[in-house]
Amino acid sequence: KLLPEDVDTDDCLTSYTYIYSPDLLKDQVAFITGGGSGIGLRIAEIFMRHGCDTVIASRNLDKLNEAAKKLSAVSGRRCLPLCIDVRQPDSIMAAVDEILKEFGRVDILVNNAAGNFLCPATALSFNAFKTVLDIDTLGTFNTSKVVYEKWFKDHGGSIVNISATLGYRGQALQVHAGSAKAANGELTSSEDARFFLKLSGGLRVEAAGAFQSIPLQRAGNKTEMAHCALFLASRASSYTTGAILVADGGAWLTSAND
Numbered sequence: 001k002l003l004p005e006d007v008d009t010d011d012c013l014t015s016y017t018y019i020y021s022p023d024l025l026k027d028q029v030a031f032i033t034g035g036g037s038g039i040g041l042r043i044a045e046i047f048m049r050h051g052c053d054t055v056i057a058s059r060n061l062d063k064l065n066e067a068a069k070k071l072s073a074v075s076g077r078r079c080l081p082l083c084i085d086v087r088q089p090d091s092i093m094a095a096v097d098e099i100l101k102e103f104g105r106v107d108i109l110v111n112n113a114a115g116n117f118l119c120p121a122t123a124l125s126f127n128a129f130k131t132v133l134d135i136d137t138l139g140t141f142n143t144s145k146v147v148y149e150k151w152f153k154d155h156g157g158s159i160v161n162i163s164a165t166l167g168y169r170g171q172a173l174q175v176h177a178g179s180a181k182a183a184n185g186e187l188t189s190s191e192d193a194r195f196f197l198k199l200s201g202g203l204r205v206e207a208a209g210a211f212q213s214i215p216l217q218r219a220g221n222k223t224e225m226a227h228c229a230l231f232l233a234s235r236a237s238s239y240t241t242g243a244i245l246v247a248d249g250g251a252w253l254t255s256a257n258d
């Protein structure tokens with residue numbers, strides 16, 4: 001299969017070949033947590049290239065301001081940077097009020113913000129474990145609840161949760177993130193909106209041989225993740241709800257023979 005364009009850095013794409021109609025999200029508004037860098041930034045870019053205005057939100061306003069400028073320049077759409085901490089419901093409420101004041105609507109929520117680090121279970125402090133659950137799981141719930149109460153309850157909308165397959169089989173040094181992602185899977189399947197689960201395919205592990213046990217023999221790129229989010233956020237998935245879409249090159253389904 002032809003791979004979509006991507007760049008490893010937090011720059012926008014230098015070229016982009018459309019797969020979907022460029023109007024797919026025309027004049028919609030997407031709220032993307034953790035949208036200032038990485039996969040969240042690429043999701044914002046791909047959504048904007050499909051006619052969507054975006055709100056990117058995180059704790060780092062400088063990073064968001066820089067990202068918003070780049071995103072608007074490349075797409076011609078509006079991008080509003082807002083400072084939030086998904087662990088603080090008050091900050092989310094203020095952000096959603098601001099979104100509704102600025103845009104008058106919000107159609108899509110992408111719960112992409114996450115916190116993680118590698119650490120043996122035996123070395124995790126009480127607060128270290130709690131912090132990752134707070135960001136990944138409670139943060140997803142908090143943001144969904146605020147957007148639902150303030151807009152989706154009366155107008156509908158799509159929620160896309162970005163997660164990982166860490167919670168499926170377990171992984172060394174990841175008991176905290178695996179627990180959080182497993183909980184997010186249940187949060188997703190049990191919900192009454194549209195959700196999505198995915199794996200970034202080890203984007204940062206480029207060591208030789210690291211991908212040999214992945215059926216597709218490579219890492220996924222950020223644009224591929226954004227295309228999954230686009231499908232789930234858009235009318236392309238109009239009869240899909242509570243679904244978990246794993247985009248990991250088949251990785252979690254199999255393991256090496258040796």
Ligand code: HXC
Nearest residue numbers: 114115116117118119125126127128131164177200201202
């Ligand atoms: C052990 C650690 C640690 C580490 C922090 N802690 N880093 N413990 N090893 N490397 C502990 C601290 O000692 C502290 O516990 C507690 O965690 C909270 O740390 P703080 O720094 O006070 O918290 P905070 O400032 O809120 O930072 C949150 C964070 C941080 C998650 C810890 O790393 C962060 O903000 N990262 C940026 C976001 C991020 O990580 N994005 C990557 C997501 S990737 P004590 O007991 O000392 O108080 C992702 C994908 C996963 O999620 C799937 C991949 C395949």
